[in-house]
Amino acid sequence: MRKPSPHLWTLILLIGSTLFIGSRLFSEDVAPPEEAFEAEIHQRPDSPQPAFPQIAEGENTGTLKLQVLDSRTGEPLLCRVNVIGADDQYYEPSDSTLKPYSLHRLGNRKEKGPFRYYGWFFYSRGTEAISLPAGKTRIEVCKGFEYQPTALTVEIQPGQTYQAEIRLSRKLNMAQRGWYSGDPHIHLDRKTDEQDDIIFDLLEAEDIKYGQILCFGDINKYQPTMTTQLTPQMRGMGEESIRTRKDYSIISGQEYRCKTYGHILLLGARRLVDADGPTTDPNNWPLFGMVADETHALGGQAVHAHGGYEREIYADFAQEATDGVELLQFAVYRGIGLEGWYHILNAGYRFPALGASDYPFCRALGDCRTYAWIDTPTATRDNSPSITEWNDSVRAGKTFFTTGPLVEFSVNGKRPGEEVAITTSGTTPNTVRVRVKGMSLLSPVEELQLIHQGKVVQTKRLIGTERTGQFHWDVELPVEQTSWIAFRAWGKSVSERENTELHTNPVYVVVDEAPYASPASLKWLIGKVTEQYEEQAAREFPQREQVLKYFEKSRSLLEQRLEKYEGEAE
Known part of the structure; x- marks a missing residue:
């Protein structure tokens, strides 16, 4: 036998403008x-x-x-x-x-x-x-x-x-329960049938039902042509590009990128966005709100990648221009993080989050993924749901995102992305019943958390076989006003680093049909938009005034909402 060879590892890093194609x-x-x-x-x-x-x-x-x-x-x-x-x-x-x-x-x-x-x-x-x-x-x-x-x-x-x-053996069949796994952020070439077959092999090996295969452009110069994109998608885009093998489906999309405003995933659109011209410096113009408008017109949705890098995302959500945020990646909550996302939800916006791997710029394909609930379970239909149905569920927030654990979470029988309506009666306090049933086969879960309006209101530590097996949790939770409830599970690695994470999107609880937004969260978000405004104001570029007007509009919308809900609180 040959002596041990040197370490074998091609480390692929995406640094600045990527140099490989x-x-x-x-x-x-x-x-x-x-x-x-x-x-x-x-x-x-x-x-x-x-x-x-x-x-x-x-x-x-x-x-x-x-x-x-x-x-x-x-x-x-x-x-x-x-x-x-x-x-x-x-x-x-x-x-x-x-x-x-x-x-x-x-x-x-x-x-x-x-x-x-x-x-x-x-x-x-x-x-x-x-x-x-x-x-x-x-x-x-x-x-x-x-x-x-x-x-x-x-x-x-x-x-x-x-x-x-x-x-x-498949220990748990989530599709039979109406939950379907997907990775909406994968970068691989799609030029031939043979490459499609490889992608299907990889998805099937990791048991990812739906894969979104994305091209991506130069962060300093955007051209709306596929030949200028990295990991080119030559099988069409959007519905034209859908291919299915057994229970697995793929679709081609786009990651639009720049340094100034962040990166954004354009999922389901039927072609590349024009982005305001044949050659564009995306670090100046157009803003993601405009890119999202074009994406919507092309039949797609626009999701801030990498937690939005905590940049333009604060202006976009305020105008309800974009559709959500890729939050869980590399087993951490990136960009705006849980704090920023919770403030957005507290401000009364329904802004779904999801998880994705960014393969191959990650540990492994699907190491972070999203499970979407689709109304009609497999048992009652002849074929698996389409990938467009999966995208619709993601856009509606009917999802949880995870690095391994699986969960069924409900509030009064309603799943993530759905609404519970409560009518106050007499002096009896309002309560809802939270049910959690989960399993983790790959990594241990240490703690379960119930999140109500951005705060951890109850926790449960797992012991013994619960940590790498089944866990159950039922909670009766008092609810005084319109708010949201979500579930999180987590665990650290042996060296106390990021390993096990699961988070659901919220179930929305509406009390007496009365909307609510937290003044404290609105003030926090106004501060974030102001920071981004000041960053753009300090730059010199041709579209500076148009960009500043966009951020001013976002801040104004948040201030109007603050005035309304501060007044109600008084």
């Missing part, structure tokens, strides 16, 4: 700098030292023939696999069209969560032949958030072939 997203194995290695990600919990991908050669090797099968159908199953040899190093098949997507070639972005054990996985179509050093070999298989991860230890003999079979 399309098929150049991945390259041959290269040795990373020492500081790039993060033991928590790649070191098996029961291993005394870190390990790396290797190649087995020489006389003291054997072959593992592995089959991963669906326990229900007996068919080969697309999945994610780690194979750890007797030397405690990682091994993979020598040749596969999925090889470029293994952890040490694509993704695995340094210093980004979730911080949990991933090994050095490769993607498999369920049948593999792997050369290994002789001795005890561990096989680890997982598939998304709903399958039970499974491991098997076998003995490899020199010069011999060992036949191993692993059957993987």
Whole structure:
């Protein structure tokens, strides 16, 4: 067997204006700098030292023939696999069209969560032949958030072939309950049928029902042509681009980017936005509100990426110009964070949040994803819902977003994005019944939180098998006025870093048909819009006055709302 090779890892970073295009997203194995290695990600919990991908050669090797099968159908199953040899190093098949997507070639972005054990996985179509050093070999298989991860230890003999079979079981079928998983932020080329097949293989391996495959442009110069975009989408856009394989669907969209205002996801639109001209400096003009208007006219929705980078998003939501915010990414709440999002909700705006991976600029495809509830469950329809139905549910906030845990959350029987109407009667206090039923197969949950109008009003610490299994929680919650209620679950990694996160969108409780907005949150948001106004006022650029008028309008709308609700409070 060959001596351990240098560390194998192509670290892909998106810095400034990205320098790679399309098929150049991945390259041959290269040795990373020492500081790039993060033991928590790649070191098996029961291993005394870190390990790396290797190649087995020489006389003291054997072959593992592995089959991963669906326990229900007996068919080969697309999945994610780690194979750890007797030397405690990682091994993979020598040749596969999925090889470029293994952890040490694509993704695995340094210093980004979730911080949990991933090994050095490769993607498999369920049948593999792997050369290994002789001795005890561990096989680890997982598939998304709903399958039970499974491991098997076998003995490899020199010069011999060992036949191993692993059957993987879906522990929880969320689609049967009306919940469908999706990753709305994926960057891969779509030029050919073969590339579509690869994308479907990756989605199926991670059990992501709906994938939105996005092109993205230069942050300093925008041109509305697909040939100028990175990860080009050459199969059409919007409904024209939809392809389906079994229960999995993909659609092409766009990420429109700049440094000044942030990034924005344009989902479901039938073409690229013109963005006010053949060549545009997106750092000056147009504003995202205008881009969103064009996207809506093209049949799509506009969602602030990366938490809005805490920039123009504060002006856009105030004018109800955009449709939501990609909040959970890298296992953290980015940009405006939970604080900013809670203030927006407290101000009386229904502004949905979601989770997405930004693959391959992340740890793994779908490491953060969104589950959307679609009214008609699979059991009562012939086919799975369309990806446009999934987008409609996302836009309505009928979702939760997660790095692993799964949940069914309701308030008086209503799900996230829905409304509970209460009529006050006599002197009896208003209460609602909150029900939580969940499960986490991949990472431990430490604490459950009930969020009411932006405050954690009740918590529950999990112990024992609840942390990596099923959990239940019922709460009777007093409600005095119109407000919102959401649920969060979280847990840290072994090194106390970001790992387990789940958050629902709110259920809205309307008391006596009376709307409400928090004056304190409105003042906080007015301050944020003012900060952004001052940043733009300090710059010199041709459209400066138009931009300032836009921010002034947003501030004025918030001030009018503040005047109304401060007056009612008095």
